Amino acid sequence: MYAITGASGKLGRLALQHLLTLVPAEQIIATTRNSQALEDLAAKGVVVRRADFSEPATLSDAFAGATRLLIISTDTIGQRVEQHKAAIEAAKHAGVQHITYTSAPDAATDAPHPVQQEHAYTEIALAESGLAWTALRNSYYAELLTDILPTLRVGNELLVPEGHVKPAWIARDDCARSAAFVLAGKSDLSGPHDLTGPEALGFADLAQRWSQLSGHTITPIIESDQELTARLVAKGLPEQAATGTIGLLAWFTRNGETRVTNVVEQITGSKAVPVDVQLRSLD
Numbered sequence: 001m002y003a004i005t006g007a008s009g010k011l012g013r014l015a016l017q018h019l020l021t022l023v024p025a026e027q028i029i030a031t032t033r034n035s036q037a038l039e040d041l042a043a044k045g046v047v048v049r050r051a052d053f054s055e056p057a058t059l060s061d062a063f064a065g066a067t068r069l070l071i072i073s074t075d076t077i078g079q080r081v082e083q084h085k086a087a088i089e090a091a092k093h094a095g096v097q098h099i100t101y102t103s104a105p106d107a108a109t110d111a112p113h114p115v116q117q118e119h120a121y122t123e124i125a126l127a128e129s130g131l132a133w134t135a136l137r138n139s140y141y142a143e144l145l146t147d148i149l150p151t152l153r154v155g156n157e158l159l160v161p162e163g164h165v166k167p168a169w170i171a172r173d174d175c176a177r178s179a180a181f182v183l184a185g186k187s188d189l190s191g192p193h194d195l196t197g198p199e200a201l202g203f204a205d206l207a208q209r210w211s212q213l214s215g216h217t218i219t220p221i222i223e224s225d226q227e228l229t230a231r232l233v234a235k236g237l238p239e240q241a242a243t244g245t246i247g248l249l250a251w252f253t254r255n256g257e258t259r260v261t262n263v264v265e266q267i268t269g270s271k272a273v274p275v276d277v278q279l280r281s282l283d
């Protein structure tokens with residue numbers, strides 16, 4: 001049996017769809033805090049069970065019978081190490097033999113950001129569990145750009161943050177497809193691996209690509225954080241939202257290293273899709 005946690009989330013649902021192409025529905029256990037959200041999959045024969053990492057008592061029943069498990073990292077920053085450790089411990093007791101985990105780029109216990117630290121501590125817990133494991137360090141979702149780029153656009157200019165790192169944006173569906181393949185035992189990659197999109201693109205590169213695809217020129221203007229915040233506020237963004245956006249941009253472009261891998265293709269046999277798919281959906 002192949003189990004997925006967080007199966008009603010965006011990544012979880014996509015991973016389930018891919019898993020259904022790889023193994024019979026009856027061999028899939030989909031766990032979630034909200035079983036009602038998966039009624040359509042239960043109707044297809046998927047075994048749906050309730051699991052909440054913050055309620056460890058729910059986990060042993062949820063994972064019973066599973067031999068391979070995909071743990072989708074939760075979104076509750078600050079609680080994740082404890083939550084993920086509870087899931088790993090319960091999986092071990094349930095007889096799970098292999099865990100796939102959705103990690104993040106540059107996970108390290110001494111990383112500057114708590115998010116990367118939490119992923120690093122989870123990877124350590126996996127290594128110490130004695131189980132076989134694979135951590136897919138998912139690069140930043142390309143889907144995030146469909147919100148961020150319009151926010152940064154002022155007329156025909158794109159406000160670009162300072163920073164040397166060029167993220168290799170990855171489609172969420174490529175993360176899901178890769179996770180499903182590893183969960184299904186179609187890949188023997190073990191330990192941590194950077195899962196990235198096909199190209200590293202900073203915001204100036206994105207302005208250029210957006211121009212090519214849209215047919216109108218979008219000029220990148222590099223701004224300091226202070227200038228960027230002021231321009232976003234002048235554009236009408238509340239100050240708090242502007243500050244949040246700048247924090248996110250700093251995280252993308254001044255944190256860790258630029259890396260592009262072909263791990264999606266290694267795992268699934270087909271290439272990761274380019275960010276153009278998302279850029280084409282913009283004006």
Ligand SMILES: NC(=O)c1ccc[n+]([C@@H]2O[C@H](COP(=O)([O-])OP(=O)(O)OC[C@H]3O[C@@H](n4cnc5c(N)ncnc54)[C@H](OP(=O)(O)O)[C@@H]3O)[C@@H](O)[C@H]2O)c1
Binds near residue numbers: 052074102
């Ligand atoms: N690479 C990136 O750019 C990026 C960006 C944002 C987040 N992430 C990470 O990737 C994960 C999946 O992304 P997404 O787009 O699918 O996010 P999402 O739709 O917001 O999903 C959040 C996920 O967290 C699970 N979750 C939350 N609390 C939980 C708990 N107490 N116990 C068990 N599961 C819990 C949810 O499961 P149920 O609701 O089904 O219980 C759901 O799968 C996120 O949770 C986050 O760790 C990555």
